[in-house]
Amino acid sequence: MIVDDEPLARERLLRLLQSEDSVTQCVTAANGQEALRRQTDDPADLVLLDIRMPGLSGLELAAEWSQQPNPPAIVFCTAYDDYALEAFQVQAVSYLMKPVKAADLHQVLAQASQLNRAQLTALSGADIGPVIALQTGRGKERIPLNDVYCFRADQKYVVAQCRQGERLCDYSLKQLEERFPEHLVRVHRTTLVPKSRLEKLSRDAQGGIWLNVRGLDEPVTVSRRFARELRPLFNDSTDWSDS
Structure with missing residues (x-):
């Protein structure tokens, strides 16, 4: 699922995902409330999530999902690089900077696909000790x-x-x-x-x-x-x- 309040951003990610064989279905949501409804009706395995949105922010949305038994993997896609620590505190898999590049998205999807739902649930409750956000070529990890x-x-x-x-x-x-x-x-x-x-x-x-x-x-x-x-x-x- 793509969650972004900007139509052009949603359309760009949809185009990039068309070339990804691992993606069998993709839905979009323009805000946090719509995303919550869609996730309840037809749970997504992975969410490409904007952070700054009117109403429910991406961080608030991810925090709510992280409390559920089978949370989706979260990849934040944002134009702002000052939310990395908060993003990883809600168990984000990765953090991509806009405009998202096709190669970076492909790499993140490959990494995320290695985690099934059970593994993601275990990860959300695992004690992996302190974490630190470090810079990569595609954003922060x-x-x-x-x-x-x-x-x-x-x-x-x-x-x-x-x-x-x-x-x-x-x-x-x-x-x-x-x-x-x-x-x-x-x-x-x-x-x-x-x-x-x-x-x-x-x-x-x-x-x-x-x-x-x-x-x-x-x-x-x-x-x-x-x-x-x-x-x-x-x-x-x-x-x-x-x-």
């Missing part, structure tokens, strides 16, 4: 913090290396530390690592300190300053701060 290997500051950007690949992060390292103090630890002035990913501290022949991170092929550099703070997490009595 909801990624569990447990899937992140590390955050690295690269000039004016912060890059997240995660199971899904590299993603850009809108937060600074300091903001990430403040937001996830129980989950992240700084190992270098340019690097944060989830505590769940810590594996082993080691020192090379030149005295450099390295951290093995679960999921990464290569260890990351640890500064002596932060090695002191890491030591208790390994129950290690070695003084990693000495020269």
